[in-house]
Structure formats: C-alpha cells, structure tokens
Amino acid sequence: MHPLRSFSLAFVAFMVTLAVYGQGKWPHGRVTVAPDGHYLQYEDGTPFFWLGDTAWELFHRLTREEIGQYLDNRKEKGFNVxxxxxxAEMDGLFTPNQYGDIPLVDQDPEKPNESYFQLVDDVLQMAAERQLCMGLLPTWGDKVTRMWGGGPEVFSVENAYHYGRWLxxxxREKENIIWILGGDRPAIHDSVDTRPIWREIARGILEATAGEALITYHISGGKQSTSQQIHREPWLQVNMMQSGHGSGHDVPVWxxxxxxxxxxxxxxxxxxxxxxEDHPVxxxxxxxxxxxxxxxxxxxKQTYRSVFAGACGVTYxxxxxxxxxxxREEKINHADRYWTEALDRPGAFQVGYLRRLIxxxxxxxxxxxxTIIVNGQGEKGQHIRAFRDGAGSYxxxxxxxxxTITVDVTSLNAGALRGWWFNPATADTVDIGPxxxxRSLELTTPTLGFGNDWVLVIDGVAAMRR
Structure with missing residues (x-):
C-alpha cells in the first residue's frame, strides 16, 4: 500500500470514529496505562494517543452554547483531551460563572454549590458525546498554596479528602474523565510541601471510583517534571512536565x-x-x-519532538x-485576539495532523x-528526533x-523499503519511492532551512501490504 494511501485510510477511520462517538457512545471504557508502562490505552486494549487542549477557564467563563461551539471545533480538529x-485560577472562588454561580459555599471545599456543578455535569456529558475526555483539575494550585496567584488557600488535609471523595x-460513572491534580504548582517548593493535601484528594477520588480513576498532576513550568518530586507516589499514574512559555525557543523537552x-x-x-501559540516570547x-x-x-517543533522522544501524547x-x-473579560498577558478568533489558528490544525500521523x-x-540519525543532527532548533516500532515495520x-541527513534503516525487519516525506504544516506527502x-541512506528534505520542518517515514513494503 502506498504511504499516502495508508495515511488517507487512517484519516477515514479517524473520522468514522468521531461519527460513532458523536452518537453518544463510549465503547472502549476508561483510559488507563498500557501494560508496557510507557503509553496509554482504553480498558478494552485500544491504544490511546493523548492530544490535549488547555481550556483552563472553560467552566468559569463560557456559557453552555459557547462550550458546545468550542468542543465541536476541537472534536473536528482531532483533540481528544x-x-x-x-x-478556576482567575478569581474562581469569588467571580461567578456565566450563570451567576460560584463553585463553593463560603469558600469551603466541603460545601460544593450544586448549581455550579450542574454545569460541570453537563459539560462532561457534552464532551463524551463528542469523543472527548475531560482532563479535569479539581482545583487550580493557588487554592492549595498560593506561591503566586490570587488564592485564597482553602484546602487542608481533612477537607481535601472530603472534596476528592465528593468529586x-x-x-464515578463518567468514563471520560482523566483526573489532573496540581494546577500549575510544584508539589514541593522551598519549605512548602503540599503532597499531603494532594494525596488526600487522590485518595478520595480513588476510593470513590474503586481505584479505577486515572490520575496525573499538572506541574509548573521549568526543567522539573512530576518525576522529580512525586514519581513514586502510588496515586500518580502519568508523569507530566510543562516546557511552557518562559524560557524562549526550543526548550529541550525531548x-x-x-x-x-x-x-x-x-x-x-x-x-x-x-x-x-500566540503567546509572547x-x-x-x-x-x-x-x-x-x-x-x-x-x-x-515542541510537540513533535516530545512525542518522537517517546511521550504518550502531548497538549496544545x-x-x-x-x-x-x-x-466580557480583561485580557491576560497581552493576548492578541478573542478566543473565537483563535479557534482556527494553524497550530490547532497541525497538532491534529500529528495525531493522525502517529x-x-x-x-x-x-x-x-x-541511532537512526547518522549525520545531520543539530542542536536546539535544529535537533532531530526519531523512533521506530517494536516490530521493525517502520x-x-x-x-x-x-x-540533508543520513539515516540508518537497518532496524527495519524487511528487505524492500519505501520512503516518503510528510509535511507537518499541511499534512501533504511527497513520495520518495524505494x-x-x-546504514547510510542519504536523503534531502523537499525544502530547506528555518521554518521548513519535515517528517521522514520509511516503511517495510511487506508491512505496508498487510
């Protein structure tokens, strides 16, 4: 099968899957960790590639109609988390949502406001109908420890458990939830150790869901990852990092x-x-x-290189x-367009191409x-990442x-090979042929230099025909 044909078939299957989920079905069960420990899958064994979008203020700042518009747009582009x-972060305990509701009575995590959570209920259902998991953060980190941000700090070890158990x-019956603790905070910072509080929120969620919940943690930006502070916490099932916006271009997330x-x-x-995308540098x-x-x-550059380095997915x-x-809102940190004008920015389409390619x-x-890259490797903005599959088929x-690069293709378990170039900006392909x-295959990308990124794909012909 020609590589372009295989990509087209994958795209058709992708759209059929969206159509099935659009009918309100959720056939595969919860997202869980795959047996190898490196990747994710659904409960029925179907592989799951995480393609997330950050919609932090969704419950706080949008109406149901606007949420539906946003979710439809993200579904069409291939997002699934x-x-x-x-x-919420932006005065989320005091400034009400678009229906006049705040989430807690008296800023007490043991007194959730039913009318506010009815919107959360509705959004979870809306997401499920569109094949979307919700990466649900119980709270932004400033409600646990300010460090920076508005707060206030409202959690203790005792009420954290009760809040987690209540959520x-x-x-417990919502299979499209992935729980994300943390909210842009390290678990340990100087003399502040918030692990006891996060442990209790996690304990409450896990007890209520009979241990079936998938839990991870959104850490603040910088060189740290959750692996550096809480890797051995038994409730943490997926490590997260934030290469972020504060260190310029080409942070070595790989x-x-x-x-x-x-x-x-x-x-x-x-x-x-x-x-x-469209954040100040x-x-x-x-x-x-x-x-x-x-x-x-x-x-x-950042999304592709983290995924090709072995991540289980990536968030845009x-x-x-x-x-x-x-x-309706005051802009934060020099935003340059309204959210409705940002829905169709190029990067949002292009991360969808990444998912379809994978x-x-x-x-x-x-x-x-x-070891696939023999010659042509570079640093920072020129750094190349490569991977192969375990079967040696591509x-x-x-x-x-x-x-121009030189690659070693001897890891492929096939006699006849065929190559092609994939354009990450457009999803167009260029057939290289046999x-x-x-160990020393020299190839030159169709276009050269800065701004011209390409993916080289080489397949075993026998595997392409299966």
Missing amino acids: IQAVVL GDRY EWITRDRAMMPTKPTLDSEPNY NPWPQWDPKNGYFDDYDVR GHHSIWQFWSE ESRPFADRIPDQ LMAYIPQGR VEHT
Whole structure:
C-alpha cells in the first residue's frame, strides 16, 4: 500500500470514529496505562494517543452554547483531551460563572454549590458525546498554596479528602474523565510541601471510583517534571512536565521525556503545556511581547519532538483560548485576539495532523531511537528526533529545519523499503519511492532551512501490504 494511501485510510477511520462517538457512545471504557508502562490505552486494549487542549477557564467563563461551539471545533480538529479546571485560577472562588454561580459555599471545599456543578455535569456529558475526555483539575494550585496567584488557600488535609471523595462519588460513572491534580504548582517548593493535601484528594477520588480513576498532576513550568518530586507516589499514574512559555525557543523537552522514560517504576510521560501559540516570547513574569509571539512553527517543533522522544501524547495550547478572552473579560498577558478568533489558528490544525500521523501506523510499541540519525543532527532548533516500532515495520524522524541527513534503516525487519516525506504544516506527502536497506541512506528534505520542518517515514513494503 502506498504511504499516502495508508495515511488517507487512517484519516477515514479517524473520522468514522468521531461519527460513532458523536452518537453518544463510549465503547472502549476508561483510559488507563498500557501494560508496557510507557503509553496509554482504553480498558478494552485500544491504544490511546493523548492530544490535549488547555481550556483552563472553560467552566468559569463560557456559557453552555459557547462550550458546545468550542468542543465541536476541537472534536473536528482531532483533540481528544480537554484540560479544564473546576475551581478556576482567575478569581474562581469569588467571580461567578456565566450563570451567576460560584463553585463553593463560603469558600469551603466541603460545601460544593450544586448549581455550579450542574454545569460541570453537563459539560462532561457534552464532551463524551463528542469523543472527548475531560482532563479535569479539581482545583487550580493557588487554592492549595498560593506561591503566586490570587488564592485564597482553602484546602487542608481533612477537607481535601472530603472534596476528592465528593468529586469521585459524583462522577464515578463518567468514563471520560482523566483526573489532573496540581494546577500549575510544584508539589514541593522551598519549605512548602503540599503532597499531603494532594494525596488526600487522590485518595478520595480513588476510593470513590474503586481505584479505577486515572490520575496525573499538572506541574509548573521549568526543567522539573512530576518525576522529580512525586514519581513514586502510588496515586500518580502519568508523569507530566510543562516546557511552557518562559524560557524562549526550543526548550529541550525531548531530554526531559527521555529522562522520565528511564525512571522506575515505568510511567507514561507527556508535556502537558508546551509554548502556547500566540503567546509572547518573554520570561515570566513580564510576558512582554517585544520579542514577538510563539507561532505554529514553534508549536510543531515542541510537540513533535516530545512525542518522537517517546511521550504518550502531548497538549496544545493557545494563549487566548486557555483564558477564553472575549469582550466580557480583561485580557491576560497581552493576548492578541478573542478566543473565537483563535479557534482556527494553524497550530490547532497541525497538532491534529500529528495525531493522525502517529495513528496511521501501529503506535502502541513506539521505541525512541536516536541511532537512526547518522549525520545531520543539530542542536536546539535544529535537533532531530526519531523512533521506530517494536516490530521493525517502520520508522519516523522529525527534522525541524530542512536539510540533508543520513539515516540508518537497518532496524527495519524487511528487505524492500519505501520512503516518503510528510509535511507537518499541511499534512501533504511527497513520495520518495524505494530506498536501500542500508546504514547510510542519504536523503534531502523537499525544502530547506528555518521554518521548513519535515517528517521522514520509511516503511517495510511487506508491512505496508498487510
């Protein structure tokens, strides 16, 4: 089968899946950790590639109609995880949602406001009808420890358990929830150790769901990952990092993924907040746009290289969408367009292409393999990442700046090979044709230089025909 044909068939299957889920069915069960410990799957064994979107203020700032518009748009682009916060960051305990409701009575986690949570109920159902998991944050981190942000700190060890248990009881039947603790905070910072509180929230959720809940933790930006502070917490099933927006271009997230994958016990890992599209390129806390804004090319470089390094998926973000900036709200950190105008930005389409590319081949046994790159490797913005599958039926390499490279394809268990180029910006393909089964295959990308990123795909012909 021609590679372009196989990608087209994968796309058709992808759209059929969306149509089935659009009828309100959820046939595969909850998302769980795959047996190898590196990736995710549904309960029935179907592989799951996490493609998230940051919608932090969803419950707080949108109406039901607007939420439906947003979810429809994300479903169409191929997202399957929506990361949103129950107790929102932006004055979420005092400023009501669009229906006049605040989440807690008297800012007490043991007194949830039923009318507020009815909206959360509705959104979970709306998401399920669209094949979307909700990456549900019980609270933003400033409600546990301010460190920075507005707070107030309302959690203790005692009420944290009761809040987690209440959430777990309320949503125990919802199979489309992935629980995300943390909310942009380290678990330990200087003398502040918030692990006891997060443990209790997790304990409450797990007890209520008979241990079936999948739980991870959204950490703050920087070189740290959850693997550095809470890897051995038994409730933490997936490690997360935030390569973020505060360290300029080409943060080496691929090194962090590699580090996490090597840790024991084995756990999946992913970048849950890379650089947002249309976010100012400037360190926190200034966020001054004098250095310009991250664009879709920046998004592609970070998302592709983390996934090709062995992440179980990746999360996209847009600077206007996480905050849902509109004429009703005050903009945060120099957002440059309303959220409705940001829905169709290029990066949002392009991360969907990434998911379809990964799913166009068997992807549950991906093995990162930098020995594939013999010559042409670069640093920072020129750094290449590569992987192959465990069966040796194909390999892929992401080249962030077009160039001539030499690759070793002897890891493929096939005599006849065929190659093609995939354009991450457009999803177009260029057929290379038959290639030699050699340790020194030299190839040149169709276009060269900065802004011209390509994926090299080489298949065993016998595997393509199956």
